[in-house]
Amino acid sequence: xxxxxxxxxxxxxxxxxxxxxxxxxxxxxxxxxxxxxxxxxxxxxxxxxxxxxxxxxxxxxxxxxxxxxxxxxxxxxxxxxxxxxxxxxxxxxxxxxxxxxxxxxxxxxxxxxxxxxxxxxxxxxxxxxxxxxxxxxxxxxxxxxxxxxxxxxxxxxxxxxxxxxxxxxxxxxxxxxxxxxxxxxxxxxxxxxxx
Amino acid sequence: xxxxxxxxxxxxxxxxxxxxxxxxxxxxxxxxxxxxxxxxxxxxxxxxxxxxxxxxxxxxxxxxxxxxxxxxxxxxxxxxxxxxxxxxxxxxxxxxxxxxxxxxxxxxxxxxxxxxxxxxxxxxxxxxxxxxxxxxxxxxxxxxxxxxxxxxxxxxxxxxxxxxxxxxxxxxxxxxxxxxxxxxxxxxxxxxxxxxxxxxxxxxxxxxxxxxxxxxxxxxxxxxxxxxxxxxxxxxxxxxxxxxxxxxxxxxxxxxxxxxxxxxxxxxxxxxxxxxxxxxxxxxxxxxxxxxxxxxxxxxxxxxxxxxxxxxxxxxxxxxxxxxxxxxxxxxxxxxxxxxxxxxxxxxxxxxx
Amino acid sequence: xxxxxxxxxxxxxxxxxxxxxxxxxxxxxxxxxxxxxxxxxxxxxxxxxxxxxxxxxxxxxxxxxxxxxxxxxxxxxxxxxxxxxx
Numbered sequence: 001x002x003x004x005x006x007x008x009x010x011x012x013x014x015x016x017x018x019x020x021x022x023x024x025x026x027x028x029x030x031x032x033x034x035x036x037x038x039x040x041x042x043x044x045x046x047x048x049x050x051x052x053x054x055x056x057x058x059x060x061x062x063x064x065x066x067x068x069x070x071x072x073x074x075x076x077x078x079x080x081x082x083x084x085x086x087x088x089x090x091x092x093x094x095x096x097x098x099x100x101x102x103x104x105x106x107x108x109x110x111x112x113x114x115x116x117x118x119x120x121x122x123x124x125x126x127x128x129x130x131x132x133x134x135x136x137x138x139x140x141x142x143x144x145x146x147x148x149x150x151x152x153x154x155x156x157x158x159x160x161x162x163x164x165x166x167x168x169x170x171x172x173x174x175x176x177x178x179x180x181x182x183x184x185x186x187x188x189x190x191x192x193x194x195x
Numbered sequence: 196x197x198x199x200x201x202x203x204x205x206x207x208x209x210x211x212x213x214x215x216x217x218x219x220x221x222x223x224x225x226x227x228x229x230x231x232x233x234x235x236x237x238x239x240x241x242x243x244x245x246x247x248x249x250x251x252x253x254x255x256x257x258x259x260x261x262x263x264x265x266x267x268x269x270x271x272x273x274x275x276x277x278x279x280x281x282x283x284x285x286x287x288x289x290x291x292x293x294x295x296x297x298x299x300x301x302x303x304x305x306x307x308x309x310x311x312x313x314x315x316x317x318x319x320x321x322x323x324x325x326x327x328x329x330x331x332x333x334x335x336x337x338x339x340x341x342x343x344x345x346x347x348x349x350x351x352x353x354x355x356x357x358x359x360x361x362x363x364x365x366x367x368x369x370x371x372x373x374x375x376x377x378x379x380x381x382x383x384x385x386x387x388x389x390x391x392x393x394x395x396x397x398x399x400x401x402x403x404x405x406x407x408x409x410x411x412x413x414x415x416x417x418x419x420x421x422x423x424x425x426x427x428x429x430x431x432x433x434x435x436x437x438x439x440x441x442x443x444x445x446x447x448x449x450x451x452x453x454x455x456x457x458x459x460x461x462x463x464x465x466x467x468x469x470x471x472x473x474x475x476x477x478x479x480x481x482x483x484x485x486x487x488x489x490x491x492x493x494x495x496x497x498x499x500x501x502x503x504x505x506x507x508x509x510x511x512x513x514x515x516x517x518x519x520x521x522x523x524x525x526x527x528x529x530x531x532x533x534x535x536x537x538x539x540x541x542x543x544x545x546x547x548x
Numbered sequence: 549x550x551x552x553x554x555x556x557x558x559x560x561x562x563x564x565x566x567x568x569x570x571x572x573x574x575x576x577x578x579x580x581x582x583x584x585x586x587x588x589x590x591x592x593x594x595x596x597x598x599x600x601x602x603x604x605x606x607x608x609x610x611x612x613x614x615x616x617x618x619x620x621x622x623x624x625x626x627x628x629x630x631x632x633x634x
Binding site (some may be wrong): 004013033061067068069070074075076078079082084085086087088089092093095096097098099102103104105106107111112114115116117118119120124127128130131186187 | 233234235237238277283285287290291296298299300301303304315316317318319321322328331332335336338339341355356359360362363364407408409410411412413414415421422424425427536537538539
């Protein structure tokens, strides 16, 4: 059984209209070559870190990112470009979802374990993350650019919180603003609500 | 973390469509790459280690290869456990043929159905380190007791997006792959489907002790020496071993002018005495997301049957490290490393028992 | 010396293909493209190389020993392209 406290979050599904301006502000410059999917990811991750009051992650923390369809838009663009010529290099890099992990690590001036998991659900993503996470905890994100976009992130720290106040939770409840703790009890996801 | 046992393995690559054939062909000095033609001024003809197959329908070809490789690894004995699919290109080849749409979940369901898989399915995509990150995740899941069996399946099959992208980044050699070579001039890519079956139940042969992945975003398409050092330190720590305990390292050494030099620098900094080194890139090409699994399958088989890749190109003396001309007398503890896009540096520790 | 029409056209290609914040007119034809100056890095140069090959039919390879000179400024890059264009 593993329990984590939610010490920061960004729930943005869809993100606010001014998310690009907010991202530019957080980065100090307009991002110019990373593509919408990664920009949306950076926005959510940096908002979540700010909410947790952390500038960077501890060395033994881990970043886990999931997505239903990931970089499909960048992939379509590159497949179009490929009909007559080589694709543009940056467009090709944008098809690799793990590029976002590198950008996020660079932005936080951090080096450590980060992993992208494709197509599963947030609960399964948390299960993989929790099996590997150390004392530094997890920065967990779920990111898609379909239908207005979704960039949901949680900063999770290991917690000794006990008690019977945990209730069974569906995977999509992970990103409810009402949750203070999450727990994996065997294969079951549980949550503790904010008092 | 508790060790996990390699209880089965399978491989299809340019050398052959099962481990035995691949090893026989490698023993007889391997195969030359085939070629692929790419459009545009910076396109042209590039060598490519394709899997020999008459089937041109991407889905059908992938199904045949995945089923064959999984069967060789004894996948049916694990099918209620966790399936980890490791890939950087998913089924883009099928998307290019108009036979799929870019959708990760549909891709995962397709592969799971080919294998009649009943357990949980995860798709790990961290570019070239995908298979090693899948192994690391599988070990953790087994350690947590959530499953007792897992299959790591690396899948990297023909598609123009990957080849075109690497060509656009000017990373490809037009000749051959020359790991740590004096005249190395880029990567040669290849196809592979590779499977490693892992079990919490002890089995004779090879054990995975631990592993580590370090993402360093300072170089979008290349490696960093300090991250190489950190990766080796963390992998050894996760395995409870000292650097001196390592007998052999399977390095990345894909023949890239810049990256090979960075990797060599990292090796010299991480190890006071650099262990024997081996690269398999000149035998099967760089098989990207599948490379970690494919090269571990091939390496463990090579060590068991005393087969060793031959390097015909002159080594770059300036690197200060060199590949071993023959297998070390004993290679009990082995590091298998892949460095890749997205600043990802991963290594796992294997022990032969 | 002010930018020529050809140089302005190339400057526009640089701004568009690299999604730069500056306008084409603001690029000093004699200032460095790499590092200080316009602040481009090796990935930008790869992107630019492909954009130039598509537009002008001129091949620019990342392992060309003369790259430091070719990419040293808008003026030198344009001179190289005009000399080699198909």
